[in-house]
Amino acid sequence: MFSLLVLMCFGEKLGEDAIKAIESAQRDLLLYTSKLNVFSFAPAITKHLFRHRWTTAFEMRRRQKELYTPLMTAKKEHKNTSINPSVDDPQGDRYVYSYLDSLLDIKLADENCRALTDDELVVLCSEFLSNGTETTVTALEWIMASVVKYPNVQAKMREEIERVAEDGSEVIKEEELQRMVYVKAVVMEGLRRHPPAHLVLPHSVSEEIVVEGYVIPKNASINFGVAEMGWDGKVWEKPMEFRPERFVEEGVDVTGSREIKMMPFGVGRRICPGLGLAVLHLEYFVANLVREFEWREVEGEEVDLAVKPEFTVVMKHPLLVAHHSSAMMRYLAHDGW
Numbered sequence: 001m002f003s004l005l006v007l008m009c010f011g012e013k014l015g016e017d018a019i020k021a022i023e024s025a026q027r028d029l030l031l032y033t034s035k036l037n038v039f040s041f042a043p044a045i046t047k048h049l050f051r052h053r054w055t056t057a058f059e060m061r062r063r064q065k066e067l068y069t070p071l072m073t074a075k076k077e078h079k080n081t082s083i084n085p086s087v088d089d090p091q092g093d094r095y096v097y098s099y100l101d102s103l104l105d106i107k108l109a110d111e112n113c114r115a116l117t118d119d120e121l122v123v124l125c126s127e128f129l130s131n132g133t134e135t136t137v138t139a140l141e142w143i144m145a146s147v148v149k150y151p152n153v154q155a156k157m158r159e160e161i162e163r164v165a166e167d168g169s170e171v172i173k174e175e176e177l178q179r180m181v182y183v184k185a186v187v188m189e190g191l192r193r194h195p196p197a198h199l200v201l202p203h204s205v206s207e208e209i210v211v212e213g214y215v216i217p218k219n220a221s222i223n224f225g226v227a228e229m230g231w232d233g234k235v236w237e238k239p240m241e242f243r244p245e246r247f248v249e250e251g252v253d254v255t256g257s258r259e260i261k262m263m264p265f266g267v268g269r270r271i272c273p274g275l276g277l278a279v280l281h282l283e284y285f286v287a288n289l290v291r292e293f294e295w296r297e298v299e300g301e302e303v304d305l306a307v308k309p310e311f312t313v314v315m316k317h318p319l320l321v322a323h324h325s326s327a328m329m330r331y332l333a334h335d336g337w
């Protein structure tokens with residue numbers, strides 16, 4: 001998943017070592033972020049009181065910039081030379097149009113049409129990589145945990161996949177996914193029951209407002225209990241049960257434009273810009289994993305749904321599973337094993 005996002009971000013296929021270095025710098029900074037919350041309170045003072053934290057974070061960002069700079073420079077050079085990807089790169093595996101290309105095209109209209117600075121590019125690419133991978137990987141782990149814990153759900157998914165996907169094809173195609181109603185419902189139920197983010201990013205109130213008798217003053221920082229919304233017994237029947245059928249029967253709007261029953265991606269102006277990509281990745285990985293393998297609990301290692309808050313809310317005990325090739329299982333079943 002990380003390699004895929006690095007390709008989408010920088011538009012270059014990097015070697016394993018380069019990807020590992022970017023991933024490690026990214027993860028160190030991400031895990032350190034919780035230590036930086038102290039700076040939201042009286043930063044002029046806390047910056048001195050917690051000087052060590054400040055310099056450590058600064059050093060981590062410097063390391064990241066060191067890794068990104070050659071990639072940014074190469075991209076700028078490509079843009080300045082008139083490379084025609086279809087001629088210079090007929091296989092299309094060197095010059096992929098990327099997130100960085102779109103950032104380099106930006107001109108800030110209210111700041112004399114200036115381009116983004118290198119520091120701004122580093123922060124935005126870093127945000128893209130961490131927001132785009134940690135969340136999706138966490139969601140995938142939780143969904144697969146439910147697939148293992150509820151064999152009836154897994155069997156129903158496999159039946160749908162075998163019915164819809166073309167026989168003998170290497171992977172399930174995007175247009176086939178669109179016809180897999182139950183796979184989509186499993187992904188939605190996973191995001192409702194185990195949203196990777198239990199809160200959204202902090203939002204600020206632009207005008208004083210009264211909500212159900214509570215005054216929320218202008219400029220207050222507010223947040224929303226995303227997980228609790230998805231578990232609300234007044235809205236969801238038996239909310240703690242993992243029952244994808246509820247989405248087959250009713251469907252749901254996760255963008256908040258029609259209703260807000262769950263909001264794993266936030267809603268409104270600051271809704272997650274990666275929503276479409278994340279849902280596509282989740283459906284794609286879950287469907288292909290279930291098509292290729294049968295997933296079971298390891299004997300004596302029951303799937304444990306305890307949570308641990310990190311950058312996202314992850315499984316406290318990472319998923320440990322046994323898997324067997326589906327083709328092999330069909331062969332053994334056919335031979336009466």
Ligand code: HEM
Pocket residue numbers: 127128131132133135136139195196197199200201202264265266267269270271272273274275277278279
């Ligand atoms: C299952 C996967 C994902 C979940 C659950 C998720 C969830 C969220 C949430 C809750 C927010 C905060 C919204 C708010 O503050 O109102 C957010 C913001 C964001 N997400 Fe995602 N996200 C996912 C995948 C992705 C992907 C794949 C990308 C990019 C490739 C991405 C990029 C971002 C960015 C850049 C922001 C910040 C937007 C802003 O500051 O306005 N996310 N995401």
